[in-house]
Amino acid sequence: MLRLYAKYFAMHLKSQMQYKTSFFLTAIGQFLVSFTALLGIWFMFLRLHEVEGFTFQQVLLSFATILMSFSLAECFGRGFDVFPRLISNGEFDRIMVRPRPIIFLVLASQIEFTRIGRLLQAILVFAYALPTSGVVWTWDKKLLLILMIVCGSIVFFCLFLVYAAITFFTIEGLEFMNIFTDGGREFGRYPFAVYGKKVLRFLTFVIPLALFQYYPLLYLLDIRPDKHYMMLPVLSLLFVIPACAFWRFGLSRYKSTGS
Numbered sequence: 410m411l412r413l414y415a416k417y418f419a420m421h422l423k424s425q426m427q428y429k430t431s432f433f434l435t436a437i438g439q440f441l442v443s444f445t446a447l448l449g450i451w452f453m454f455l456r457l458h459e460v461e462g463f464t465f466q467q468v469l470l471s472f473a474t475i476l477m478s479f480s481l482a483e484c485f486g487r488g489f490d491v492f493p494r495l496i497s498n499g500e501f502d503r504i505m506v507r508p509r510p511i512i513f514l515v516l517a518s519q520i521e522f523t524r525i526g527r528l529l530q531a532i533l534v535f536a537y538a539l540p541t542s543g544v545v546w547t548w549d550k551k552l553l554l555i556l557m558i559v560c561g562s563i564v565f566f567c568l569f570l571v572y573a574a575i576t577f578f579t580i581e582g583l584e585f586m587n588i589f590t591d592g593g594r595e596f597g598r599y600p601f602a603v604y605g606k607k608v609l610r611f612l613t614f615v616i617p618l619a620l621f622q623y624y625p626l627l628y629l630l631d632i633r634p635d636k637h638y639m640m641l642p643v644l645s646l647l648f649v650i651p652a653c654a655f656w657r658f659g660l661s662r663y664k665s666t667g668s
Contacts (some may be wrong), residue, residue: 410513417517421600425522432523439526443476446598447534461603462632468599469538471626475597477531478621480524486566488519490590492573501663511572511660515573544629551624553639560642561621565590567652568616574652577659593618593660600626620645 420493425432450472454465460476461626492515495501504514511517544550572586601612601623612619628638
C-alpha cells in the first residue's frame with residue numbers, strides 16, 4: 410500500500426510541477442494569506458503585552474502548531490476536502506469498483522503540494538518561537554511537541570473526513586464545516602482558552618482541537634506540569650472513531666448521482 414501511495418505521490422508532484430510558475434505563485438499566495446494572520450497577532454501585541462497570561466512568543470508557538478497541523482492535513486487529505494467534486498462528476502463511482510480501500514483511493518486522488526507555502530511559514534514561526542518562548546526543551550517536551558503536530562494533523566484530517574461523509578447525503582459540500590476546519594486554524598492563532606469556557610469545553614469534548622493545542626501548551630510552559638497533559642494529544646485521536654463511523658454510515662447510504 411505504501412509503495413502504491415508513493416507512486417501516486419510522485420505522479421501528483423510531477424503533474425503539478427509541469428507548470429512551475431503557477432505552482433510557485435500559488436505556494437507564495439498561500440504563504441501570504443497565512444502571513445496576514447501572523448500580522449494580526451503582531452498588531453495585537455503592539456498594544457497588549459499578553460493575552461490571558463500568554464506572551465507574544467508563547468502565542469506564536471500555539472499558532473505554529475495549529476498552522477503546521479492544518480497544512481499537513483490539507484496537503485495530504487485534500488481528496489476529502491474536494492470530495493463533493495468526486496461525487497458530482499461520477500469519479501467516486503469508479504473509485505468504488507477498484508480493488509483498493511476507498512479511503513485510500515480518495516486520499517491518493519489529490520495531494521496539494523502548494524500548501525508548502527503555509528508549511529514554510531509554520532517552520533519559520535517555530536524557528537523564532539522555540540528558542541524565545543521560555544520553554545526548557547527537555548526530551549519529554551520535544552516529544553510532546555511532535556505529538557501535538559502529528560495528532561493535530563490527524564484530527565484535522567478527521568474533520569475533512571466528516572465533511573466528505575456529509576456529502577453522501579447532500580451531494581454538495583456544506584460550508585458550515587469550514588467553521589471547524591479553516592475556522593479551527595484561524596481560532597487556533599491563540600490558545601483556545603481566550604475564547605471563554607464554553608468554547609473551550611466544546612473544543613475539548615466535541616471537536617478535540619484543544620486536546621492537542623491548549624492543554625499540552627500549558628505543560629510546555631510549566632503552567633500545568635502534570636504528566637497527564639502529555640497524553641492529551643493521543644487522547645484526541647479518539648475522534649477517529651466517530652469520524653470513521655460516520656464515514657461508513659454515509660457510504661452505506663450512498664446512491665450514485667448518475668453523472
